[in-house]
Structure formats: C-alpha cells, structure tokens
Amino acid sequence: MKRREPIEIFSLSFLDIISCAFGAVVMLILLAKNGEQGEYQDASQVATLIRDVNSAEQTVNGLQQALSAAQAQLKAAQALGASNAEQQKALEAQVARAKDNVQQLTDAATGLEQTLVERERAAINAGKALSRDDEVGGIPVDSDYVVFIIDTSGSMKTMWPRVLRTLDEVLNNHPKVEGFQVLSDNGDVLGGSRLGTWRKDSKAQRNGVLRGLQGWNGSSNSSPVEGIEAALRAYSRYQGNMALYVFGDDFTGSSYDAALAQINNLNRASSGALIARIHGIAFKRNMGASPDMVKFSTLMREVARQNNGTFMGL
Structure with a gap:
C-alpha cells in the first residue's frame, strides 16, 4: 500500500492568498477613512455649494x-x-x-x-412806316406832342448807345408830330432851349437831337420825378394831346406813394382829365438789376398804369 504524503496547510499559495486578502482589507479601511474626512461631507457645506451654483446660474x-x-x-x-x-x-x-x-x-x-x-x-421798333398808327405794339402813339425825360446819370451813360438807339426807334413810331422836346431827369432842356417850348419836327431836328445827346452831360439825381413834374407844369396846356416817355434805370427817392401821388396830382386837369400819357422804359445794365433799378421799375410801372401809359424793360 502506497503511503500518502502529508498535507501542508500553510503552503506558499495559501500565504499568497492570505496576503492579497489582507491587502484588500487595508485598502478598504484606507478608502473608508478618506471618505469620512471628505471636504463636502458636512451638510452646511453642501447647501452653500448649492446656493453658489444657483447664484451662478442666475448670473448666467x-x-x-x-x-x-x-x-x-x-x-x-x-x-x-x-x-x-x-x-x-x-x-x-x-x-x-x-x-x-x-x-x-x-x-x-x-x-x-x-x-x-x-x-x-x-x-x-414797329413804327418805321411813314404813316402813324394810333397804337403800335401796345404803345399808344396818338399824341401830337412828345416829351422825352432821360436819366443822364453815370449808370445810364454806360448804356448810352442803347439809350440813343431806343430814342430813335420811339421817334420813328411818331413819323410826324407837332412838336417834341428832350429833358433830363432833373428837368433841364437839351441844348439850352427854354422849358415850355417845342422843337419843330423835322429830319434835321431829329438828327440834331441825336447828335446833341451823344455828348450831353445834364445834371441828374437818378430820379425821374423832377423831370416829370417839370414837363407837366410847363406843358399842361397841351392837355390830352401829349405823351411823356421816361427813360431811366434808377429811382433814388424814399417813397413810392409820395412820388406817385405828386405825379398823379400834377397830371390831372381841373376837370379830372389826364394831361398826358406817361410811358416808362427801364434800361437793365449788363451786371444785372440793382435795387435802385428795381425801385425805378416799380415806380414807373405804377405811374404808367395809372396814367394810361405803357411800361417796358430793355
């Protein structure tokens, strides 16, 4: 009968298992101890953390x-x-x-x-014909006596050739008149003639007037009022058969109403009839319309309207 060898309880394998088990227990003890000493194990600390989280969420x-x-x-x-x-x-x-x-x-x-x-x-310029129409282009030319009242100031002298050409054209609208005269805007008569007299109408007289005007330097205050008044006083007996042509570019007066009232008063006979038609011709300078020119146009437009005349600007 074969003899069995004795069994060894504390073999190397057994010791290995025991060592592993013991190591595992030690590890568990260490882990359990660390968990008991954790930072957030206290309930108050957890509540604070929750509040901080909520506050952060609200901020976000x-x-x-x-x-x-x-x-x-x-x-x-x-x-x-x-x-x-x-x-x-x-x-x-x-x-x-x-x-x-x-x-x-x-x-x-x-x-x-x-x-x-x-x-x-x-x-x-329509009156080149030898016979005179009663009205040419809206300008009545039915008067037998014509007075030209011309501003002789320096500003007008800059346009003097145009002024003379216009005078010639207006005269041509009256192929035959009984008499005519030329005054400055101050009422001075061209050539030294006496105020109240007439130039006999003839070709020689017309040409002589145009030649005389070329070098005329009559006194002027750049206002047509004095010349109109002088003509109306001197020629009032030719009531209803006279026309005044006022050439100018300035009115230096201070009042339209006063000037207009004075002219209208002088241009009415005792019967209330007009003594003369009054026409106005405004000359515009190359530099444009000055305030005085606008004043002249304003005055003469109304003078012509209230005295059966015509106003035009050139």
Whole structure:
C-alpha cells in the first residue's frame, strides 16, 4: 500500500492568498477613512455649494438676457441704419430732381425774358412806316406832342448807345408830330432851349437831337420825378394831346406813394382829365438789376398804369 504524503496547510499559495486578502482589507479601511474626512461631507457645506451654483446660474441667465437685449438693439440699429441710408438716397434723388427742375425753370425764364425783350423791342421798333398808327405794339402813339425825360446819370451813360438807339426807334413810331422836346431827369432842356417850348419836327431836328445827346452831360439825381413834374407844369396846356416817355434805370427817392401821388396830382386837369400819357422804359445794365433799378421799375410801372401809359424793360 502506497503511503500518502502529508498535507501542508500553510503552503506558499495559501500565504499568497492570505496576503492579497489582507491587502484588500487595508485598502478598504484606507478608502473608508478618506471618505469620512471628505471636504463636502458636512451638510452646511453642501447647501452653500448649492446656493453658489444657483447664484451662478442666475448670473448666467442675466447675462444671457442682457446679451439677447444687446443683440436686439444691434439688429434695430442695423435696421435703422439701413432705413436712414435709404432715406438719404431718396433725399439725394429728390435734390437732384429739384436741381433739374430749377435749371429747367431758369432756362424757361431766360427764354421768356428774351422773348419779352424781343417783343418789347418790336413794339417800339414797329413804327418805321411813314404813316402813324394810333397804337403800335401796345404803345399808344396818338399824341401830337412828345416829351422825352432821360436819366443822364453815370449808370445810364454806360448804356448810352442803347439809350440813343431806343430814342430813335420811339421817334420813328411818331413819323410826324407837332412838336417834341428832350429833358433830363432833373428837368433841364437839351441844348439850352427854354422849358415850355417845342422843337419843330423835322429830319434835321431829329438828327440834331441825336447828335446833341451823344455828348450831353445834364445834371441828374437818378430820379425821374423832377423831370416829370417839370414837363407837366410847363406843358399842361397841351392837355390830352401829349405823351411823356421816361427813360431811366434808377429811382433814388424814399417813397413810392409820395412820388406817385405828386405825379398823379400834377397830371390831372381841373376837370379830372389826364394831361398826358406817361410811358416808362427801364434800361437793365449788363451786371444785372440793382435795387435802385428795381425801385425805378416799380415806380414807373405804377405811374404808367395809372396814367394810361405803357411800361417796358430793355
């Protein structure tokens, strides 16, 4: 019978298992101890942490809301900027159209002014015929006695050739008159003739007047009122058969009403009838209309209207 070998309880394998088990127990003890000494094991500390987390979440929510509001404002600003840009473009287009309209109106006004000048020039240049019409181009030429009252100031002398040409054309509208005379705007008579006398109408007399006017330097205060008054006083006996032509570019008087009232008073006979027709011819300088020229035109337009005359600008 074979003999069994004795069994060894404390073999190497057994010791290995025991060592591993013991090590595992030690590890568990260490882990359990560390867990008991953890930082957040206390309930008050956990509550504080929760409050901090909630506060942080609220802060984040507030920041998100602020960000959303800022984004909304940015979008509104961008939309407003786009709208302003569109409005600016629309306004620029309107300004451009307005400039075009102004230019068109300016061109039209210039054309109308030129047409008016040409028509007025035709009106006083239409009397080349040997016989006289009662009315030429809207200017009555039915008077047998004609007085020219001409502003002889320096500003008129700059346009003197045009003034003389216009005088010649007006005379041609009256191929034959009983008498005519030329005064300065102060009432001085051309050539030293006596106020109240007439020049006998003839070709020689007309040519002589034009030659005399070329070098005439009569006194002037750039106001037609004195010359009109002098003519009405000196020639009042030719009531209803006389015409005054007033040439000028300035009125230096201070009152339209006073000047108009004085002229109208002198130009009425005791019966209330007009003594003379009064026509006004305004000369515009190349530099444009001055304030005094506007005043002259304003005065003479109303004088002509109230005294059965015609006003024109050249």
